[in-house]
Amino acid sequence: EVQLQASGGGLVQSGGSLKLSCTASGFAFGNYDMTWVRQAPGKQRELVAHITRGGQRNYVDSVKGRFTISRDNVKNTVYLQMNSLKPEDTGVYYCNTSPPEKPWSQGTLVTVSS
Secondary structure, three states, X not given: OOEEEEEOOEEEEOOOOEEEEEEEEOXXXXXXXXXXXXXXXXXXXXXXXXXXXXXOEEEOHHHOOOEEEEEEOOOOEEEEEEOOOOHHHOEEEEEEEEOOOOOOOOOEEEEEEO
């Protein structure tokens, strides 16, 4: 069964940090580019970070210098280290392949208080 399981969210104060994890199963994780996306309340889903199979990384402008995406192809896991969090980073965070070919996980909720 193909599955993506995101975890690591929580409530944090502005300026704090969180590290999200997304573990994949049921497909050849190392063969895929991966992304983290987020959906803030009342807004459309937004791509936050992207990492290629070879480890090249790209970010949306609003998180550059604060977030770092990484992957461990042995553990079939993609990570998102989030530092200097802001209230506008609040939302549900999901991971998927790029393009998104796999069933979306339930996501992990990040809430940043001011």
